[in-house]
Amino acid sequence: MTPPPHSVPLLRPRLPDGAALAPYLAEIDASRWYSNFGALERRLRARLAEHFGLPEGGVVCVANGTLGLTLALLALEPSRGALCMMPSWTFVATPLAANAAGLTPWFVDVSPESWSLEPDGARQALAQAPGPVGAVIAVGPFGSAPNPDDWDRFTEETGIPVVLDLASCFDSARPGRSPAMVSLHATKVLSTGEGGLVCSTDPDFVERVRLLSVFGLTARGSEAWGLNGKMSEYAAAVGLAALDAWPETRRCLAALTTQYVAALEHLSGVRLSPGFGRGSVSGSCNVEILTATAESVDAAMAEAGIETRRWWARGCHRHPAFADCPRTALPVTEGLAERVLGLPFYVDLDAVDQVCGALREALEQA
Numbered sequence: 089m090t091p092p093p094h095s096v097p098l099l100r101p102r103l104p105d106g107a108a109l110a111p112y113l114a115e116i117d118a119s120r121w122y123s124n125f126g127a128l129e130r131r132l133r134a135r136l137a138e139h140f141g142l143p144e145g146g147v148v149c150v151a152n153g154t155l156g157l158t159l160a161l162l163a164l165e166p167s168r169g170a171l172c173m174m175p176s177w178t179f180v181a182t183p184l185a186a187n188a189a190g191l192t193p194w195f196v197d198v199s200p201e202s203w204s205l206e207p208d209g210a211r212q213a214l215a216q217a218p219g220p221v222g223a224v225i226a227v228g229p230f231g232s233a234p235n236p237d238d239w240d241r242f243t244e245e246t247g248i249p250v251v252l253d254l255a256s257c258f259d260s261a262r263p264g265r266s267p268a269m270v271s272l273h274a275t276k277v278l279s280t281g282e283g284g285l286v287c288s289t290d291p292d293f294v295e296r297v298r299l300l301s302v303f304g305l306t307a308r309g310s311e312a313w314g315l316n317g318k319m320s321e322y323a324a325a326v327g328l329a330a331l332d333a334w335p336e337t338r339r340c341l342a343a344l345t346t347q348y349v350a351a352l353e354h355l356s357g358v359r360l361s362p363g364f365g366r367g368s369v370s371g372s373c374n375v376e377i378l379t380a381t382a383e384s385v386d387a388a389m390a391e392a393g394i395e396t397r398r399w400w401a402r403g404c405h406r407h408p409a410f411a412d413c414p415r416t417a418l419p420v421t422e423g424l425a426e427r428v429l430g431l432p433f434y435v436d437l438d439a440v441d442q443v444c445g446a447l448r449e450a451l452e453q454a
């Protein structure tokens with residue numbers, strides 16, 4: 089039997105509607121140019137560069153974030169089979185991208201304060217590396233972006249390149265030299281449906297990623313092991329319309345964030361995810377349940393008609409595909425996996441009191 093629909097769903101993405109897209113689609117009709125760095129993709133790239141305070145050439149648009157991560161890793165040209173250090177506390181796209189770039193995911197633990205792999209943690213983990221480390225992927229969890237300068241310094245000191253997986257950090261990401269990927273998937277605050285971008289303060293590196301995203305093709309033929317990671321003009325049209333609406337989208341998300349902070353900051357037994365409500369907006373609201381398991385609260389919330397999700401499940405190391413990947417001890421990840429729960433969050437959500445009331449009751453029952 090199909091379960092009854094939740095009265096409050098977890099997520100209801102809202103992308104630009106047909107009217108907002110129409111002028112951009114008319115441009116595509118007129119130009120008859122549908123992909124391969126057309127006028128809309130170039131304009132989107134320029135506007136995204138402006139958003140991140142980068143000069144033109146600081147951003148490349150890609151078909152999705154996973155391909156963006158893969159391309160950034162390929163552009164670093166690490167030795168095939170080398171280890172790629174990364175947190176297990178991430179979405180599966182992170183290790184999948186490393187594998188696609190010819191690297192072996194090596195899972196390490198995160199800081200209990202930031203929920204992310206930090207440069208000091210990475211330095212300590214290096215002493216336990218079970219083989220040569222070709223690259224590090226640092227992840228900005230749930231919209232909380234790391235300081236890129238700290239990671240650039242890590243690379244200067246160790247010689248190991250870093251890629252920043254800032255999939256959900258469109259609003260908080262600050263680019264540095266280490267390439268950063270931001271996802272533009274439908275679940276993200278700025279979306280092209282499927283899409284992503286790679287940015288860096290190093291335009292030569294960004295140009296290398298762009299070249300790899302078009303089969304590594306130059307006038308001389310395919311010069312490098314690239315792939316097809318280009319963004320189509322249709323996705324770029326959605327991105328441009330989404331950027332037009334971004335000030336309003338951001339205002340709504342900031343108001344929602346403020347409501348959640350006000351409702352949850354005095355609720356004992358829960359802690360908002362690091363960075364939530366600290367000036368930037370994200371596409372999800374995650375809490376750490378301190379007095380019960382996320383599984384039991386998830387079940388109680390479902391009884392109350394409210395959909396919740398353990399976004400990163402039990403950590404990547406628990407997925408069958410990565411069972412053989414090397415890893416360090418992961419006590420913080422294991423704890424977060426037991427306790428972190430995503431609450432409903434989307435621009436026109438009008439049930440924050442209902443969600444937080446149900447959460448309070450679920451905690452009282454636990």
Ligand SMILES: Cc1ncc(COP(=O)(O)O)c(C=O)c1O
Pocket residue numbers: 152153154155178179181182227253255256271272273283284
């Ligand atoms: C941490 C992380 N990395 C990578 C991705 C992959 O991005 P995309 O869905 O655009 O491929 C996601 C998607 O949500 C993510 O959360």
